[in-house]
Amino acid sequence: MGKLTREDIKKIKEKKLKELHDASVTKLLLCGGTGCHATGSLKLKDALQKEVINKGLEKKVKIVETGCNGFCAMGPLMLVYPEGVFYQKISEKDVPEIIEEHIINKKHVQKLLYVDPVTKKTIPYQKDIPFFSHQMTIALRNKGLIDPEVIEDYIAQDGYMGAAKALLDMTPEEIIHEVKSSGLRGRGGAGFSTGLKWEFANKSKGEIKYVLCNADEGDPGAFMDRSILEADPHAVIEGMIIASKAIGAKQGYIYCRTEYPLAVSRLGIAIQQAKNYGLLGEKMFGSTHSFDIEIYQGAGAFVCGEETALMRSIEGKRGMPRPRPPFPAQKGLWDKPSILNNVETLSNVPQIISKGGKWYSSLGTETSKGTKVFALSGDINNIGLVEVPMGISLKKMIFDIGGGIPNKKKFKAVQLGGPSGGCVPEKYLDTPVDYEAIAKVGAIMGSGGVIIMDEDTCMVDMARFFMDFIQDESCGKCTPCREGTKRILEILNRICDGQGEADDIGKLENLSAIIINSALCGLGQTGPNPVLSTLKYFKDEYYAHIYEKRCPAKRCAALLKFEIDPNLCQKCGLCFKACSAGAITWKKKEVAVIDKSKCVKCLGCYSKCKFNAIL
Amino acid sequence: MIQLNRPQNPDIQENMWDKIDEIINSNKNKAGSVITVLRECQNIVGYLPLDLMDYIATGINIPASHIFGVATFYALFSLKPKGRHTIRVCMGTACYVKGIKEVMDRIEQEFKIKAGETTEDRRFSIEAVRCLGACGLAPVLVVDKDTHGGVSSDKIISILETYK
Numbered sequence: 001m002g003k004l005t006r007e008d009i010k011k012i013k014e015k016k017l018k019e020l021h022d023a024s025v026t027k028l029l030l031c032g033g034t035g036c037h038a039t040g041s042l043k044l045k046d047a048l049q050k051e052v053i054n055k056g057l058e059k060k061v062k063i064v065e066t067g068c069n070g071f072c073a074m075g076p077l078m079l080v081y082p083e084g085v086f087y088q089k090i091s092e093k094d095v096p097e098i099i100e101e102h103i104i105n106k107k108h109v110q111k112l113l114y115v116d117p118v119t120k121k122t123i124p125y126q127k128d129i130p131f132f133s134h135q136m137t138i139a140l141r142n143k144g145l146i147d148p149e150v151i152e153d154y155i156a157q158d159g160y161m162g163a164a165k166a167l168l169d170m171t172p173e174e175i176i177h178e179v180k181s182s183g184l185r186g187r188g189g190a191g192f193s194t195g196l197k198w199e200f201a202n203k204s205k206g207e208i209k210y211v212l213c214n215a216d217e218g219d220p221g222a223f224m225d226r227s228i229l230e231a232d233p234h235a236v237i238e239g240m241i242i243a244s245k246a247i248g249a250k251q252g253y254i255y256c257r258t259e260y261p262l263a264v265s266r267l268g269i270a271i272q273q274a275k276n277y278g279l280l281g282e283k284m285f286g287s288t289h290s291f292d293i294e295i296y297q298g299a300g301a302f303v304c305g306e307e308t309a310l311m312r313s314i315e316g317k318r319g320m321p322r323p324r325p326p327f328p329a330q331k332g333l334w335d336k337p338s339i340l341n342n343v344e345t346l347s348n349v350p351q352i353i354s355k356g357g358k359w360y361s362s363l364g365t366e367t368s369k370g371t372k373v374f375a376l377s378g379d380i381n382n383i384g385l386v387e388v389p390m391g392i393s394l395k396k397m398i399f400d401i402g403g404g405i406p407n408k409k410k411f412k413a414v415q416l417g418g419p420s421g422g423c424v425p426e427k428y429l430d431t432p433v434d435y436e437a438i439a440k441v442g443a444i445m446g447s448g449g450v451i452i453m454d455e456d457t458c459m460v461d462m463a464r465f466f467m468d469f470i471q472d473e474s475c476g477k478c479t480p481c482r483e484g485t486k487r488i489l490e491i492l493n494r495i496c497d498g499q500g501e502a503d504d505i506g507k508l509e510n511l512s513a514i515i516i517n518s519a520l521c522g523l524g525q526t527g528p529n530p531v532l533s534t535l536k537y538f539k540d541e542y543y544a545h546i547y548e549k550r551c552p553a554k555r556c557a558a559l560l561k562f563e564i565d566p567n568l569c570q571k572c573g574l575c576f577k578a579c580s581a582g583a584i585t586w587k588k589k590e591v592a593v594i595d596k597s598k599c600v601k602c603l604g605c606y607s608k609c610k611f612n613a614i615l
Numbered sequence: 616m617i618q619l620n621r622p623q624n625p626d627i628q629e630n631m632w633d634k635i636d637e638i639i640n641s642n643k644n645k646a647g648s649v650i651t652v653l654r655e656c657q658n659i660v661g662y663l664p665l666d667l668m669d670y671i672a673t674g675i676n677i678p679a680s681h682i683f684g685v686a687t688f689y690a691l692f693s694l695k696p697k698g699r700h701t702i703r704v705c706m707g708t709a710c711y712v713k714g715i716k717e718v719m720d721r722i723e724q725e726f727k728i729k730a731g732e733t734t735e736d737r738r739f740s741i742e743a744v745r746c747l748g749a750c751g752l753a754p755v756l757v758v759d760k761d762t763h764g765g766v767s768s769d770k771i772i773s774i775l776e777t778y779k
Contacts, residue, residue, distance in 0.1 A: 035751040038762035072751025220707030223748035258654070258691055259747060299650050300690030302745060316647035317681075318688040334646070377709035377750035384751060415708065451708045465711050469745070475688075580721070580769040602721045602768040607714060 003278030016156035027081035033068025036075035067231020069144030070385035086126040087112040142232040151273040154234040162350030167287040175246040181357035183369030188342030200329035201247040204337035209249040212340040215256040218302040219418030222449035224373040225343035229263035233270035239346030244291040252293040302473035321521035364390030379454040395429040409454035417446025420526030422533030458555035459538040464492040466530035481524030484515040497558040500546030568613035575605035622666040639674035698740040707746030715754035717768040
């Protein structure tokens with residue numbers, strides 16, 4: 001295939017769209033994200049293919065493996081086009097019925113349809129399911145709709161039109177102006193203006209400049225970048241092409257986590273396809289601009305999400321940050337002017353160029369424009385990815401879209417922004433999704449991880465968890481972060497082990513303030529946030545651990561008795577069944593008893609007991 | 616081309632050395648290739664023995680201290696041999712909230728090793744990994760290439776029993 005011009009792309013688009021809207025062919029869009037792969041979507045795909053061939057329906061049915069659909073809790077899942085019917089939790093056994101009922105008899109397979117947990121109503125179409133209907137997709141617009149390994153699918157959805165416009169019709173200054181006027185801010189965490197960042201790099205002098213994409217999604221509980229890379233890799237490539245023209249770069253790198261093999265593989269395929277079509281390489285679209293992209297795999301270091309550390313890592317060194325200035329826009333990778341944008345940021349760019357900055361800035365709040373992707377997880381019914389306009393409340397996101405807390409448990413807190421973020425309690429759930437508003441309640445927008453915690457979560461233990469993370473991932477270059485986080489962790493460990501001392505809270509606050517003020521990079525400067533935010537809203541739990549030697553949520557093993565209260569025990573035997581160490585004896589209609597000599601303190605029985613009878 | 620002396624190492628066979636030489640030769644003049652070389656060599660040998668790192672250092676003409684620094688900095692690299700099966704336990708926040716710590720404790724107790732170690736019979740290596748990005752399945756662990764979602768401390772041992 002030779003080099004494509006803008007006209008060629010338009011032709012491909014028209015042809016592909018005709019195919020897509022051809023009602024005589026039913027398209028089974030099967031989710032092929034990491035989550036659905038794990039629940040068996042690949043086997044399902046094989047089974048569907050076999051059944052289609054068995055029934056001689058090859059011309060009437062097309063099976064497409066898409067990227068992550070986002071509704072991960074319901075996998076494996078499938079969308080049927082053109083009607084838009086949504087099937088969930090499909091097993092191989094359901095395949096004959098799907099073909100027989102849906103394809104041949106043109107009826108919905110009732111048992112695989114979504115049932116609203118609140119109203120108990122069956123909802124056949126994806127667009128009507130609350131999880132989807134409250135969303136507004138820009139960065140995720142192609143999720144679950146296209147085959148990420150087929151470039152024509154992306155082109156059919158207006159793909160590469162933004163890049164063509166930028167390369168053929170716009171000057172670098174015009175591109176930067178458009179991105180600035182969109183109000184797009186970095187979606188990786190810091191929230192810096194993307195247009196300004198590009199402007200700085202544009203103004204830096206130098207023949208060689210670099211466009212870098214941060215796909216080192218390290219925040220635990222955030223998986224939007226993985227999902228975009230798996231579902232829509234061309235959007236990221238197109239965003240990088242536009243950025244390269246804006247700053248005058250000829251080479252780009254995507255720094256991707258090695259823990260995301262599927263994303264790496266799909267990116268590789270996408271880059272190769274773009275090269276084959278001449279959309280990457282020399283003089284793209286017949287313009288004078290040339291640009292190429294290489295994938296660079298990370299090696300498992302959280303700190304490499306920090307820009308200067310990431311650049312060191314691409315240079316083949318230890319990923320340690322350095323003080324700024326000079327900023328990467330002046331001296332970045334190999335000391336050349338560089339920009340680093342994250343995956344979600346870049347995937348917004350093509351549409352900002354196509355539809356204009358004004359369109360994008362019409363969405364959102366005063367200071368936070370557009371949409372943001374959030375990864376809902378933890379104790380919530382609808383685990384998955386959601387993209388919402390900035391400004392909607394946390395409550396709406398958690399309860400209307402997320403479907404609330406499972407097992408009739410009570411909401412306790414929501415953790416926003418990963419290890420650098422904070423926990424927000426119930427009373428602040430009306431807070432809108434907005435960089436400044438979230439910061440005001442002691443958390444950060446971060447990369448968009450939203451972890452919901454129910455009443456069984458111990459907040460001291462959570463603070464300890466995050467500190468363990470930060471302490472382990474600290475690169476060790478600066479003393480406040482290396483030593484300070486270690487000391488904080490020791491204090492938290494002591495408190496959770498029932499050895500807390502009266503002045504521990506003061507020590508924690510003091511140490512946190514010192515680290516925030518003196519650490520070298522963002523990792524250390526924000527590291528104590530989880531401690532401070534839990535201290536701010538859940539101090540009573542710290543008091544219970546320190547003074548009463550009690551863990552109210554029953555998660556800290558050292559503070560539990562591993563005894564069953566005969567007055568509360570309902571003799572159901574659930575704890576007996578849950579114990580894999582054989583430490584619990586129980587007979588029907590008798591109170592269970594724990595043999596402490598055999599107990600391995602795994603807490604399996606605590607999570608199973610519905611009556612709070614284990615002390 | 617410099618002919619390097621291949622050190623004696625029971626874990627590295629001749630054909631492995633051939634592949635290692637290929638990796639070294641195709642990366643020796645590339646800037647910043649250390650991590651790539653280490654990753655590919657580890658894929659072949661299973662871990663990074665000290666004498667292999669020395670060999671790489673000579674091969675790509677970068678000080679051994681730098682190689683060692685990189686290998687010990689990143690979580691991906693292991694300086695110790697791995698077991699037949701690698702259990703990668705996700706210690707992300709979503710998994711933690713849903714009880715992965717109890718699962719990890721249970722595995723550590725059962726096989727009498729800590730995260731990052733390998734059982735004496737080299738049956739299992741246990742790694743605590745940061746978020747696998749499969750939060751929809753939390754709590755999650757991956758054994759070799761099999762992802763197990765929704766694991767719990769009471770069922771995990773019977774799942775692991777199937778890996779011999």
